[in-house]
Amino acid sequence: MSGEQKHQYHLVEPSPWPALGSAAGFTLFLGLTLFMHEYPYSIYVLMAGLFMVLATMFFWWRDVVREAEYQGHHxxxxxxxxxxxxxxxxxxxxxxxxxxxxxxxxxxxxxxxxxxxxxxxxxxxxxxxxxxxxxxxxxxxxxxxxxxxxxxxxxxxxxxxxxxxxxxxxxxxxxxxxxxxxxxxxxxxxxxxxxxxxxxxxxxxxxxxxxxxxxxxxxxxxxxxxxxxxxxxxxxxxxxxxxxxxxxxxxxxxxxxxxxx
Missing domain, CATH: 1.20.120.80 (Cytochrome c oxidase, subunit III, four-helix bundle)
Structure with a gap:
């Protein structure tokens, strides 16, 4: 087959997590900065950023575990x-x-x-x-x-x-x-x-x-x-x-x- 992989390297499939992780990190540190300067409602931005970071970590590492344990990419x-x-x-x-x-x-x-x-x-x-x-x-x-x-x-x-x-x-x-x-x-x-x-x-x-x-x-x-x-x-x-x-x-x-x- 022409599309058959002939090497041992793992070519990662397109993933949303790098972009979403960057947005999450930006939101987290924006919220932290606003919170330290005592802006109103900054705690909500901070908590939203923290939730986004944790969610990105969970789903991204879930994909890595699947690649390693079930798909044999590692x-x-x-x-x-x-x-x-x-x-x-x-x-x-x-x-x-x-x-x-x-x-x-x-x-x-x-x-x-x-x-x-x-x-x-x-x-x-x-x-x-x-x-x-x-x-x-x-x-x-x-x-x-x-x-x-x-x-x-x-x-x-x-x-x-x-x-x-x-x-x-x-x-x-x-x-x-x-x-x-x-x-x-x-x-x-x-x-x-x-x-x-x-x-x-x-x-x-x-x-x-x-x-x-x-x-x-x-x-x-x-x-x-x-x-x-x-x-x-x-x-x-x-x-x-x-x-x-x-x-x-x-x-x-x-x-x-x-x-x-």
């Missing part, structure tokens, strides 16, 4: 490209956090008042809740590695067990960080220390939440029989992302909580 050579894509994405995330560390060290190494933390700031004890969260994330890194190793050896029972434990540990980390924020003696607007602290740790907390959702989706897929020892990049990408979150937290704990406090 051939070994396609998976190589996806691995490079995930690696570059994680590199971009690294640079995202480098900006926060840069701001923190620029302020802490050359403080305007000559003292760091500022005299009116009571820093959090790094060996209290931050240390507990460090142990939680390190343990979650072990459980996700256990899950990955089990999947590679087609041990689906331990694959699910390790994944469930990782998700639980991620949820506990988020709860402990929320408790920590509630009992902090300084707010986001209380100077440069507070701003850099909450920006760095808050965005990391957001990444933990995203990673937990990522792994939860993998759990549901695993329960439906998705993934095999030879074909499981969706879960592998989630594991890579989770290890990235772990490493960033170690730098946050050492630099911001311990040294910076």
């Amino acid at each position: 051939t070994p050579i396609v998976q190589i490209g996806m691995r490079y894509g995930m690696i570059f994405f994680i590199c971009s995330e690294v640079m995202f956090f480098v900006a926060f560390f840069w701001a923190f060290f620029d302020s802490s190494l050359y403080p305007d008042t000559g003292v760091w933390p500022p005299a009116d700031i009571v820093a959090l004890d790094p060996f209290d809740l931050p240390l507990i969260n460090t142990l939680i994330l390190l343990l979650s890194g072990c459980t996700v590695t256990w899950s990955h190793h089990a999947l590679q050896h087609n041990n689906r029972k331990d694959f699910i067990r390790g994944l469930v434990l990782t998700i639980i540990l991620g949820a506990i980390f988020t709860a402990v960080q929320a408790y920590e924020y509630q009992h902090a003696t300084f707010g986001f607007t209380d100077g440069i220390y507070a701003s850099t602290f909450y920006m760095a740790t808050g965005f990391h907390g957001f990444h933990v939440l995203v990673g937990t959702i990522f792994l939860t989706v993998c759990l549901f897929r695993g329960l439906k029989g998705h993934f095999s020892p030879e074909h499981h990049f969706g879960f592998e990408a989630a594991a890579w992302y989770w290890h990235f979150v772990d490493v960033v937290w170690l730098f946050l704990f050492i630099c911001i909580y311990w040294w910076g406090g």
